[in-house]
Amino acid sequence: MIQGMALEHAILVSLLEKPGSGYELARRFERSIGYFWTATHQQIYRVLKRMVGDGWIDVREVAQQGRPDKKEYSVAGPGREVLARWLREPVEPEALRHDLAVKIRGVAFGDPAELIDEVERHRRVHSERLAHYLAGELRDFTGPEAPPALDTGQELQHAVLRGGIAYERMTLAWLDDVLATLHRIGAS
Amino acid sequence: MIQGMALEHAILVSLLEKPGSGYELARRFERSIGYFWTATHQQIYRVLKRMVGDGWIDVREVAQQGRPDKKEYSVAGPGREVLARWLREPVEPEALRHDLAVKIRGVAFGDPAELIDEVERHRRVHSERLAHYLAGELRDFTGPEAPPALDTGQELQHAVLRGGIAYERMTLAWLDDVLATLHRIGAS
DNA sequence: CTTTCCTATGAAACGAGTTGCATAGATGAT
DNA sequence: ATCATCTATGCAACTCGTTTCATAGGAAAG
Numbered sequence: 001m002i003q004g005m006a007l008e009h010a011i012l013v014s015l016l017e018k019p020g021s022g023y024e025l026a027r028r029f030e031r032s033i034g035y036f037w038t039a040t041h042q043q044i045y046r047v048l049k050r051m052v053g054d055g056w057i058d059v060r061e062v063a064q065q066g067r068p069d070k071k072e073y074s075v076a077g078p079g080r081e082v083l084a085r086w087l088r089e090p091v092e093p094e095a096l097r098h099d100l101a102v103k104i105r106g107v108a109f110g111d112p113a114e115l116i117d118e119v120e121r122h123r124r125v126h127s128e129r130l131a132h133y134l135a136g137e138l139r140d141f142t143g144p145e146a147p148p149a150l151d152t153g154q155e156l157q158h159a160v161l162r163g164g165i166a167y168e169r170m171t172l173a174w175l176d177d178v179l180a181t182l183h184r185i186g187a188s
Numbered sequence: 189m190i191q192g193m194a195l196e197h198a199i200l201v202s203l204l205e206k207p208g209s210g211y212e213l214a215r216r217f218e219r220s221i222g223y224f225w226t227a228t229h230q231q232i233y234r235v236l237k238r239m240v241g242d243g244w245i246d247v248r249e250v251a252q253q254g255r256p257d258k259k260e261y262s263v264a265g266p267g268r269e270v271l272a273r274w275l276r277e278p279v280e281p282e283a284l285r286h287d288l289a290v291k292i293r294g295v296a297f298g299d300p301a302e303l304i305d306e307v308e309r310h311r312r313v314h315s316e317r318l319a320h321y322l323a324g325e326l327r328d329f330t331g332p333e334a335p336p337a338l339d340t341g342q343e344l345q346h347a348v349l350r351g352g353i354a355y356e357r358m359t360l361a362w363l364d365d366v367l368a369t370l371h372r373i374g375a376s
Numbered sequence: 377c378t379t380t381c382c383t384a385t386g387a388a389a390c391g392a393g394t395t396g397c398a399t400a401g402a403t404g405a406t
Numbered sequence: 407a408t409c410a411t412c413t414a415t416g417c418a419a420c421t422c423g424t425t426t427c428a429t430a431g432g433a434a435a436g
Contacts, residue, residue: 006287007422013294023384036289043423045386068384068431080297087298090306091287093313096355099194099279101224101348106201108341109268110275118278125281152373153296159369160289163362167284170358174351181347185340195392211414231393233416256401256414 006091007047008056010037012075012083015057017153019074022048032157035133035164048073056082104178112185119182123175130168137161194279195235196244198225200263200271203245205341207262210236220345223321223352236261244270292366300373307370311363318356325349 014020014028025048026041028034051057056079062072075083100122107115140146141158150158202208202216213236214229216222239245244267250260263271288310295303328334329346338346 005422006285006290009287009294010290013290013297016294016297021384022386026384033290033293036284036286038283038285038423040424041384042386042425045384049386064383066432067382070384083294084298087291087294088302090309091291093310094284094286094288095226096224096282096352097194097226097285098224098282098351100282101351102194102198102201102221103275103279104344104348105221105341106197106204106271106275108344109201109204110272112340114276121278122281152300153293155369155373156292156296159366160292162365163286163289164284166358166362170354174354177350178347181343185343193392209414210416214414226393228394229414230395230416233414237416252413254402255412258414 006037007039007043008051009083009086010039011044011047011051012056012079015073015075016080016083019072021062021070021072023070025073032136032161036160051079054078112182116179116182116186119175119178123172123179126168126171126175130165130172133161133165133168137165194225195227195231196239197271197274198227199232199235199239200244200267203261203263204268204271207260209250209258209260211258213261220324220349224348239267242266300370304367304370304374307363307366311360311367314356314359314363318353318360321349321353321356325353 010029010033011025014025014033020028022041022045025044026039029037029039029044048057052059052073055076057073058076059071059073061069063069100119103115103118137143137158138146141150141154141161147154198217198221199213202213202221208216210229210233213232214227217225217227217232236245240247240261243264245261246264247259247261249257251257288307291303291306325331325346326334329338329342329349335342
Protein backbone atom coordinates (compact mmCIF):
# COMPACT_ATOMS: atom_id res chain seq x y z
CA MET A 1 0.00 0.00 0.00
CA ILE A 2 1.11 3.53 -0.68
CA GLN A 3 -0.48 5.39 2.21
CA GLY A 4 -2.85 5.19 5.19
CA MET A 5 -2.95 6.16 8.86
CA ALA A 6 -1.65 9.68 8.46
CA LEU A 7 -3.24 10.76 11.76
CA GLU A 8 -0.78 8.57 13.67
CA HIS A 9 2.09 10.22 11.84
CA ALA A 10 0.75 13.72 12.36
CA ILE A 11 0.48 12.97 16.09
CA LEU A 12 4.02 11.60 16.16
CA VAL A 13 5.35 14.76 14.50
CA SER A 14 3.41 16.95 16.89
CA LEU A 15 4.59 15.02 19.97
CA LEU A 16 8.18 15.17 18.74
CA GLU A 17 7.88 18.92 18.38
CA LYS A 18 6.54 18.98 21.94
CA PRO A 19 5.05 16.28 24.23
CA GLY A 20 1.48 16.91 25.38
CA SER A 21 -1.91 15.55 26.36
CA GLY A 22 -4.76 14.47 24.11
CA TYR A 23 -6.53 17.69 24.93
CA GLU A 24 -3.50 19.76 23.96
CA LEU A 25 -3.11 17.80 20.73
CA ALA A 26 -6.74 18.49 19.89
CA ARG A 27 -5.99 22.19 20.37
CA ARG A 28 -2.96 21.99 18.11
CA PHE A 29 -5.09 20.32 15.45
CA GLU A 30 -7.34 23.38 15.54
CA ARG A 31 -4.28 25.49 14.80
CA SER A 32 -1.03 24.92 12.93
CA ILE A 33 -1.20 21.20 12.19
CA GLY A 34 -4.92 21.41 11.57
CA TYR A 35 -4.32 23.71 8.61
CA PHE A 36 -3.58 20.51 6.70
CA TRP A 37 -5.06 17.80 8.85
CA THR A 38 -8.14 17.94 11.04
CA ALA A 39 -8.99 15.60 13.90
CA THR A 40 -11.53 15.61 16.70
CA HIS A 41 -10.65 14.85 20.29
CA GLN A 42 -12.53 11.53 20.16
CA GLN A 43 -10.39 10.39 17.27
CA ILE A 44 -7.21 11.59 18.95
CA TYR A 45 -7.92 9.81 22.26
CA ARG A 46 -8.72 6.58 20.43
CA VAL A 47 -5.55 6.69 18.38
CA LEU A 48 -3.39 7.68 21.36
CA LYS A 49 -4.67 4.64 23.24
CA ARG A 50 -3.77 2.35 20.35
CA MET A 51 -0.35 3.95 19.94
CA VAL A 52 0.43 3.37 23.62
CA GLY A 53 -0.68 -0.24 23.23
CA ASP A 54 1.64 -0.61 20.25
CA GLY A 55 4.53 0.92 22.18
CA TRP A 56 4.91 3.91 19.85
CA ILE A 57 4.46 6.45 22.63
CA ASP A 58 4.75 6.65 26.41
CA VAL A 59 2.23 8.09 28.88
CA ARG A 60 2.76 9.74 32.20
CA GLU A 61 0.14 11.12 34.60
CA VAL A 62 0.69 14.77 35.39
CA ALA A 63 -1.05 16.43 38.34
CA GLN A 64 -2.03 20.01 37.67
CA GLN A 65 -3.19 22.79 39.94
CA GLY A 66 -6.32 24.73 39.12
CA ARG A 67 -7.39 22.13 36.52
CA PRO A 68 -7.93 18.37 36.21
CA ASP A 69 -4.97 15.99 35.93
CA LYS A 70 -3.77 15.13 32.46
CA LYS A 71 -1.89 12.36 30.69
CA GLU A 72 1.20 13.57 28.92
CA TYR A 73 2.31 11.60 25.90
CA SER A 74 5.79 11.50 24.39
CA VAL A 75 7.29 9.56 21.49
CA ALA A 76 9.07 6.28 22.32
CA GLY A 77 11.80 4.59 20.26
CA PRO A 78 9.44 2.43 18.17
CA GLY A 79 7.37 5.51 17.39
CA ARG A 80 10.41 7.29 16.05
CA GLU A 81 11.18 4.28 13.87
CA VAL A 82 7.63 4.11 12.52
CA LEU A 83 7.78 7.78 11.61
CA ALA A 84 11.22 7.48 10.01
CA ARG A 85 9.99 4.55 7.90
CA TRP A 86 6.88 6.46 6.81
CA LEU A 87 8.97 9.48 5.83
CA ARG A 88 10.90 7.26 3.42
CA GLU A 89 7.73 5.81 1.82
CA PRO A 90 5.88 7.60 -0.98
CA VAL A 91 2.45 9.02 -0.16
CA GLU A 92 -0.40 9.47 -2.60
CA PRO A 93 -0.69 13.03 -3.98
CA GLU A 94 -3.73 14.56 -2.39
CA ALA A 95 -7.13 14.67 -4.08
CA LEU A 96 -9.52 17.57 -3.77
CA ARG A 97 -12.91 17.21 -2.10
CA HIS A 98 -15.03 20.21 -2.97
CA ASP A 99 -18.74 20.03 -2.17
CA LEU A 100 -18.97 23.53 -3.54
CA ALA A 101 -17.69 22.46 -6.96
CA VAL A 102 -20.41 19.81 -7.12
CA LYS A 103 -22.96 22.47 -6.22
CA ILE A 104 -21.67 24.85 -8.85
CA ARG A 105 -22.11 22.25 -11.55
CA GLY A 106 -25.48 21.22 -10.13
CA VAL A 107 -26.90 24.71 -10.09
CA ALA A 108 -27.43 24.45 -13.86
CA PHE A 109 -30.48 22.44 -12.78
CA GLY A 110 -31.55 24.97 -10.14
CA ASP A 111 -31.41 28.70 -9.53
CA PRO A 112 -27.99 30.34 -10.05
CA ALA A 113 -29.02 33.32 -7.90
CA GLU A 114 -29.50 31.01 -4.90
CA LEU A 115 -25.87 29.94 -5.01
CA ILE A 116 -24.46 33.46 -4.75
CA ASP A 117 -25.02 33.73 -0.98
CA GLU A 118 -23.38 30.38 -0.45
CA VAL A 119 -20.32 31.30 -2.50
CA GLU A 120 -20.05 34.59 -0.63
CA ARG A 121 -20.24 32.74 2.68
CA HIS A 122 -17.37 30.48 1.61
CA ARG A 123 -15.48 33.57 0.51
CA ARG A 124 -15.78 35.02 3.99
CA VAL A 125 -14.55 31.80 5.62
CA HIS A 126 -11.50 31.64 3.36
CA SER A 127 -10.85 35.33 3.89
CA GLU A 128 -10.81 34.73 7.65
CA ARG A 129 -8.51 31.74 7.28
CA LEU A 130 -6.11 33.83 5.21
CA ALA A 131 -6.08 36.59 7.82
CA HIS A 132 -5.46 33.98 10.52
CA TYR A 133 -2.54 32.44 8.60
CA LEU A 134 -1.02 35.84 7.85
CA ALA A 135 -1.23 36.81 11.54
CA GLY A 136 0.52 33.53 12.43
CA GLU A 137 3.22 34.14 9.85
CA LEU A 138 3.87 37.63 11.23
CA ARG A 139 3.92 36.34 14.81
CA ASP A 140 6.17 33.32 14.26
CA PHE A 141 8.32 34.01 11.21
CA THR A 142 8.39 37.46 9.65
CA GLY A 143 7.39 39.93 12.39
CA PRO A 144 9.57 41.83 14.88
CA GLU A 145 8.73 39.30 17.63
CA ALA A 146 9.91 36.37 15.49
CA PRO A 147 13.33 34.77 16.02
CA PRO A 148 15.96 36.48 13.82
CA ALA A 149 17.34 33.15 12.54
CA LEU A 150 15.14 30.12 11.96
CA ASP A 151 16.19 26.54 12.61
CA THR A 152 15.38 23.67 10.25
CA GLY A 153 12.06 22.82 11.88
CA GLN A 154 10.94 26.45 11.78
CA GLU A 155 11.98 26.84 8.14
CA LEU A 156 9.85 23.83 7.22
CA GLN A 157 6.90 24.99 9.33
CA HIS A 158 7.09 28.31 7.53
CA ALA A 159 7.16 26.59 4.13
CA VAL A 160 4.02 24.65 5.06
CA LEU A 161 2.33 27.81 6.27
CA ARG A 162 3.21 29.58 3.00
CA GLY A 163 1.37 26.73 1.28
CA GLY A 164 -1.73 27.45 3.33
CA ILE A 165 -1.49 31.15 2.51
CA ALA A 166 -1.09 30.43 -1.21
CA TYR A 167 -4.06 28.06 -1.09
CA GLU A 168 -6.36 30.61 0.53
CA ARG A 169 -5.32 33.38 -1.88
CA MET A 170 -5.90 31.10 -4.85
CA THR A 171 -9.27 30.03 -3.49
CA LEU A 172 -10.39 33.62 -2.90
CA ALA A 173 -9.47 34.54 -6.49
CA TRP A 174 -11.35 31.50 -7.79
CA LEU A 175 -14.47 32.28 -5.72
CA ASP A 176 -14.42 35.82 -7.16
CA ASP A 177 -14.20 34.26 -10.62
CA VAL A 178 -17.19 32.01 -9.79
CA LEU A 179 -19.20 34.98 -8.47
CA ALA A 180 -18.48 36.96 -11.65
CA THR A 181 -19.61 33.97 -13.72
CA LEU A 182 -22.82 33.59 -11.69
CA HIS A 183 -23.60 37.30 -12.09
CA ARG A 184 -22.94 37.13 -15.81
CA ILE A 185 -25.29 34.16 -16.14
CA GLY A 186 -27.96 35.72 -13.95
CA ALA A 187 -27.85 38.97 -15.90
CA SER A 188 -28.33 37.29 -19.27
CA MET B 189 -26.32 18.71 9.98
CA ILE B 190 -24.53 20.91 7.52
CA GLN B 191 -23.24 18.34 5.08
CA GLY B 192 -22.79 14.65 4.29
CA MET B 193 -23.47 12.26 1.46
CA ALA B 194 -21.99 14.39 -1.28
CA LEU B 195 -21.41 11.35 -3.50
CA GLU B 196 -25.14 10.94 -3.97
CA HIS B 197 -25.41 14.55 -5.06
CA ALA B 198 -22.42 14.32 -7.38
CA ILE B 199 -24.06 11.30 -9.01
CA LEU B 200 -27.37 13.11 -9.34
CA VAL B 201 -25.65 16.06 -11.06
CA SER B 202 -23.78 13.74 -13.39
CA LEU B 203 -26.90 11.75 -14.27
CA LEU B 204 -28.81 14.97 -14.92
CA GLU B 205 -26.08 16.11 -17.27
CA LYS B 206 -26.38 12.75 -18.99
CA PRO B 207 -27.92 9.40 -17.93
CA GLY B 208 -25.52 6.49 -17.82
CA SER B 209 -24.42 3.21 -16.23
CA GLY B 210 -22.36 2.67 -13.10
CA TYR B 211 -19.39 1.87 -15.27
CA GLU B 212 -19.77 5.11 -17.21
CA LEU B 213 -20.15 7.07 -13.98
CA ALA B 214 -16.93 5.53 -12.70
CA ARG B 215 -15.24 6.76 -15.88
CA ARG B 216 -16.64 10.25 -15.42
CA PHE B 217 -15.33 10.26 -11.87
CA GLU B 218 -11.88 9.66 -13.31
CA ARG B 219 -12.32 12.76 -15.43
CA SER B 220 -14.29 15.99 -15.05
CA ILE B 221 -16.27 15.34 -11.88
CA GLY B 222 -13.40 13.43 -10.36
CA TYR B 223 -11.26 16.58 -10.42
CA PHE B 224 -13.14 17.52 -7.26
CA TRP B 225 -14.64 14.28 -6.09
CA THR B 226 -13.22 10.80 -6.40
CA ALA B 227 -15.15 7.55 -6.18
CA THR B 228 -14.39 3.93 -6.99
CA HIS B 229 -16.76 1.71 -8.94
CA GLN B 230 -17.54 -0.35 -5.83
CA GLN B 231 -18.71 2.76 -4.04
CA ILE B 232 -20.70 3.94 -7.04
CA TYR B 233 -22.53 0.64 -7.54
CA ARG B 234 -23.39 0.47 -3.85
CA VAL B 235 -24.76 4.00 -3.79
CA LEU B 236 -26.66 3.54 -7.08
CA LYS B 237 -28.42 0.52 -5.59
CA ARG B 238 -29.47 2.49 -2.54
CA MET B 239 -30.62 5.43 -4.63
CA VAL B 240 -32.82 3.16 -6.74
CA GLY B 241 -34.26 1.68 -3.54
CA ASP B 242 -35.03 5.19 -2.30
CA GLY B 243 -36.70 6.09 -5.58
CA TRP B 244 -34.21 8.85 -6.41
CA ILE B 245 -33.23 7.32 -9.75
CA ASP B 246 -34.67 4.87 -12.31
CA VAL B 247 -32.89 1.93 -13.92
CA ARG B 248 -33.36 0.38 -17.31
CA GLU B 249 -31.58 -2.60 -18.82
CA VAL B 250 -29.88 -1.75 -22.09
CA ALA B 251 -28.67 -4.47 -24.46
CA GLN B 252 -25.48 -3.57 -26.28
CA GLN B 253 -23.68 -5.12 -29.21
CA GLY B 254 -20.03 -5.95 -28.96
CA ARG B 255 -20.06 -5.57 -25.20
CA PRO B 256 -21.99 -6.78 -22.13
CA ASP B 257 -25.43 -5.41 -21.31
CA LYS B 258 -25.57 -2.43 -19.02
CA LYS B 259 -27.99 -0.77 -16.61
CA GLU B 260 -28.70 2.81 -17.49
CA TYR B 261 -29.64 5.10 -14.64
CA SER B 262 -31.56 8.37 -14.88
CA VAL B 263 -32.79 10.84 -12.28
CA ALA B 264 -36.39 10.45 -11.08
CA GLY B 265 -38.61 13.17 -9.60
CA PRO B 266 -37.66 12.54 -5.97
CA GLY B 267 -33.99 12.64 -6.95
CA ARG B 268 -34.45 16.07 -8.48
CA GLU B 269 -36.12 17.25 -5.28
CA VAL B 270 -33.33 15.87 -3.10
CA LEU B 271 -30.75 17.67 -5.21
CA ALA B 272 -32.71 20.94 -5.24
CA ARG B 273 -33.00 20.82 -1.44
CA TRP B 274 -29.28 20.13 -1.04
CA LEU B 275 -28.41 23.03 -3.34
CA ARG B 276 -30.28 25.36 -0.99
CA GLU B 277 -28.51 24.07 2.13
CA PRO B 278 -25.10 25.39 3.20
CA VAL B 279 -22.15 23.01 2.93
CA GLU B 280 -19.05 23.06 5.07
CA PRO B 281 -16.07 24.88 3.47
CA GLU B 282 -13.57 22.21 2.52
CA ALA B 283 -10.59 21.29 4.66
CA LEU B 284 -7.22 20.36 3.25
CA ARG B 285 -5.74 16.90 3.73
CA HIS B 286 -2.07 17.00 2.87
CA ASP B 287 0.03 13.99 3.83
CA LEU B 288 2.93 15.80 2.23
CA ALA B 289 2.57 18.76 4.60
CA VAL B 290 2.79 16.37 7.57
CA LYS B 291 5.91 14.86 6.02
CA ILE B 292 7.51 18.25 5.46
CA ARG B 293 7.10 19.15 9.10
CA GLY B 294 8.21 15.70 10.17
CA VAL B 295 11.41 15.73 8.18
CA ALA B 296 12.92 18.01 10.79
CA PHE B 297 13.34 14.72 12.68
CA GLY B 298 14.73 12.86 9.66
CA ASP B 299 16.82 13.58 6.59
CA PRO B 300 15.73 16.60 4.50
CA ALA B 301 17.55 15.23 1.44
CA GLU B 302 15.34 12.13 1.45
CA LEU B 303 12.22 14.25 0.98
CA ILE B 304 13.44 15.94 -2.18
CA ASP B 305 12.65 12.96 -4.45
CA GLU B 306 9.19 12.69 -2.95
CA VAL B 307 8.43 16.38 -3.48
CA GLU B 308 9.70 16.14 -7.06
CA ARG B 309 7.45 13.13 -7.64
CA HIS B 310 4.43 15.11 -6.41
CA ARG B 311 5.52 17.96 -8.64
CA ARG B 312 5.40 15.67 -11.68
CA VAL B 313 1.92 14.39 -10.77
CA HIS B 314 0.55 17.92 -10.39
CA SER B 315 2.29 18.98 -13.59
CA GLU B 316 0.52 16.15 -15.44
CA ARG B 317 -2.82 17.06 -13.89
CA LEU B 318 -2.38 20.66 -15.00
CA ALA B 319 -1.56 19.58 -18.56
CA HIS B 320 -4.62 17.32 -18.52
CA TYR B 321 -6.90 20.13 -17.32
CA LEU B 322 -5.50 22.59 -19.85
CA ALA B 323 -6.06 20.09 -22.67
CA GLY B 324 -9.65 19.64 -21.50
CA GLU B 325 -10.17 23.39 -21.36
CA LEU B 326 -8.89 23.79 -24.90
CA ARG B 327 -11.04 20.90 -26.15
CA ASP B 328 -14.30 21.90 -24.46
CA PHE B 329 -14.21 25.65 -23.89
CA THR B 330 -11.49 27.77 -25.47
CA GLY B 331 -10.22 25.86 -28.51
CA PRO B 332 -11.39 25.97 -32.15
CA GLU B 333 -13.43 22.77 -31.66
CA ALA B 334 -15.32 24.25 -28.72
CA PRO B 335 -18.86 25.62 -29.11
CA PRO B 336 -18.77 29.35 -29.98
CA ALA B 337 -21.36 30.24 -27.33
CA LEU B 338 -21.59 28.41 -24.00
CA ASP B 339 -24.84 27.62 -22.21
CA THR B 340 -25.28 27.98 -18.45
CA GLY B 341 -24.15 24.46 -17.65
CA GLN B 342 -21.02 24.82 -19.77
CA GLU B 343 -20.19 28.21 -18.25
CA LEU B 344 -20.33 26.66 -14.79
CA GLN B 345 -18.35 23.59 -15.82
CA HIS B 346 -15.71 25.92 -17.19
CA ALA B 347 -15.63 27.92 -13.94
CA VAL B 348 -15.08 24.70 -11.98
CA LEU B 349 -12.33 23.65 -14.36
CA ARG B 350 -10.64 27.03 -13.98
CA GLY B 351 -10.59 26.29 -10.24
CA GLY B 352 -8.76 23.03 -10.90
CA ILE B 353 -6.26 24.81 -13.12
CA ALA B 354 -5.66 27.52 -10.53
CA TYR B 355 -5.21 24.87 -7.83
CA GLU B 356 -2.60 22.95 -9.81
CA ARG B 357 -0.67 26.10 -10.72
CA MET B 358 -0.67 27.23 -7.09
CA THR B 359 0.45 23.78 -5.93
CA LEU B 360 3.32 23.66 -8.46
CA ALA B 361 4.56 27.06 -7.29
CA TRP B 362 4.36 25.94 -3.67
CA LEU B 363 6.23 22.69 -4.34
CA ASP B 364 8.98 24.74 -6.02
CA ASP B 365 9.07 26.90 -2.91
CA VAL B 366 9.37 23.78 -0.74
CA LEU B 367 12.16 22.39 -2.93
CA ALA B 368 14.07 25.67 -2.71
CA THR B 369 13.66 25.58 1.07
CA LEU B 370 14.88 21.98 1.28
CA HIS B 371 17.93 22.80 -0.85
CA ARG B 372 18.71 25.83 1.27
CA ILE B 373 18.54 23.73 4.44
CA GLY B 374 20.54 20.89 2.94
CA ALA B 375 23.24 23.28 1.76
CA SER B 376 23.75 24.91 5.15
C1' DC C 377 -25.37 26.80 46.02
C1' DT C 378 -26.57 26.81 41.24
C1' DT C 379 -25.26 27.76 36.70
C1' DT C 380 -21.91 28.39 33.25
C1' DC C 381 -17.60 27.73 31.24
C1' DC C 382 -13.17 25.58 30.43
C1' DT C 383 -10.21 21.63 31.03
C1' DA C 384 -9.85 16.71 30.46
C1' DT C 385 -11.14 12.01 29.14
C1' DG C 386 -13.63 8.37 26.98
C1' DA C 387 -17.49 4.82 24.96
C1' DA C 388 -20.65 3.52 21.43
C1' DA C 389 -22.97 3.76 17.19
C1' DC C 390 -22.98 5.08 12.74
C1' DG C 391 -21.52 6.50 8.08
C1' DA C 392 -18.26 6.86 4.43
C1' DG C 393 -14.33 5.27 1.93
C1' DT C 394 -10.77 1.59 0.73
C1' DT C 395 -9.12 -2.93 -0.47
C1' DG C 396 -9.50 -7.47 -1.93
C1' DC C 397 -12.03 -10.80 -4.20
C1' DA C 398 -15.21 -12.69 -7.66
C1' DT C 399 -17.97 -13.16 -11.83
C1' DA C 400 -19.01 -12.68 -16.70
C1' DG C 401 -19.61 -11.06 -21.79
C1' DA C 402 -16.98 -9.75 -25.76
C1' DT C 403 -12.81 -8.58 -28.72
C1' DG C 404 -8.34 -9.34 -30.50
C1' DA C 405 -3.78 -11.41 -30.51
C1' DT C 406 -0.73 -15.55 -30.33
C1' DA D 407 -7.58 -23.04 -27.43
C1' DT D 408 -5.55 -19.71 -24.33
C1' DC D 409 -4.34 -15.30 -22.76
C1' DA D 410 -4.75 -10.43 -22.25
C1' DT D 411 -7.70 -6.60 -22.27
C1' DC D 412 -11.77 -3.90 -21.88
C1' DT D 413 -16.52 -3.57 -20.52
C1' DA D 414 -19.70 -4.37 -16.79
C1' DT D 415 -21.39 -5.63 -12.15
C1' DG D 416 -21.24 -6.77 -7.39
C1' DC D 417 -20.07 -8.68 -2.28
C1' DA D 418 -17.52 -8.69 2.05
C1' DA D 419 -14.28 -7.12 5.27
C1' DC D 420 -11.96 -3.51 7.04
C1' DT D 421 -10.35 1.12 8.24
C1' DC D 422 -11.14 5.75 9.08
C1' DG D 423 -13.92 9.65 10.44
C1' DT D 424 -18.18 11.77 12.47
C1' DT D 425 -21.83 12.18 15.73
C1' DT D 426 -23.89 11.50 20.00
C1' DC D 427 -23.62 10.76 24.61
C1' DA D 428 -21.42 10.64 29.17
C1' DT D 429 -18.41 11.67 33.06
C1' DA D 430 -15.72 14.66 36.07
C1' DG D 431 -12.50 18.37 38.25
C1' DG D 432 -12.03 23.15 38.98
C1' DA D 433 -12.96 28.43 38.30
C1' DA D 434 -15.77 32.40 38.12
C1' DA D 435 -20.11 34.75 38.42
C1' DG D 436 -24.60 35.47 40.21
